Amino acid sequence: MADPIIIAVPKGRILEEALPLLEKAGIVPEAAFADPDSRALRFATNRADISLIRVRAFDVATFVAHGAAQLGLVGSDVLMEFDYSEIYAPVDLDIGHCRVSVAEPVAMAAGDDPREWSHVRVATKYPHLTKRHFEARGVQAECVKLNGAMEIAPVLGLAGRIVDLVSSGRTLKENGLVEVEVIAQVSTRLIVNRAAFKTRAAIIGPLVEAFRRAVEVRDAA
Structure with missing residues (x-):
């Protein structure tokens, strides 16, 4: 058999x-x-x-x-x-169903426009997906690879932004972050x-x- x-x-x-x-x-x-x-x-x-x-x-x-x-x-x-x-x-x-999104601290997002980015430093478990996305927009992306606890990275100064899976957005909100760009629906x-x-x-x-x-x-x- x-x-x-x-x-x-x-x-x-x-x-x-x-x-x-x-x-x-x-x-x-x-x-x-x-x-x-x-x-x-x-x-x-x-x-x-x-x-x-x-x-x-x-x-x-x-x-x-x-x-x-x-x-x-x-x-x-x-x-x-x-x-x-x-x-x-x-x-x-x-x-x-969820989405892969870019998120950043609420205070940063208040005066930020993703269309004006030229260089970003992001913490993510999706370095390849992230780089491809930003390269297509002409933005240089520096990716810090993490396997979890992404939301703490901006607070501790590891990276200004994160790219992660978002469903309800609750985890982002509880950590003082807000979605600023959706990369892909999942x-x-x-x-x-x-x-x-x-x-x-x-x-x-x-x-x-x-x-x-x-x-x-x-x-x-």
Whole structure:
């Protein structure tokens, strides 16, 4: 019997929205998968030929690009940052909506106009996405790579601005920051390893279609 198809799913906010879609696509994980206290990383499903791994959002794309997982659910922000040629993203799952934005302290924003920037120093976990965005506008971007706690960077003088994911904006507000520019709208995508899509088309093709139908059924309800 061939090895099971592995689907990489991110921990955190996307997981809750993804579970109903997985079920609509005919994939029901074992109970431990939805348990935030579980330390397991790999989980069985109702299908012997499919298993799930639960990893950090930024790692989903890496697992799929390198073929350790054949499919994954990941935000378009991650795809824009890594831009892996080995990944195909056939379905927008229309969940996990947020945006990648530039934010700065409220006092700075009061007299600031992003259209006049020529050089910016930003703290971000998206250095490649950020540099591409600003280069397209003719702005020189100096990126300080952080993996978290971005909002504290301006307060401590590490960088005047940040580029980060924004959903409600509450975290920015609580840290004295305000959005001044939206770089990209974000939603979660189904991604597939291109090589696996060719070599295991008999199982991956129907899976992709199952996710596409799941989105259509949900949106029609």
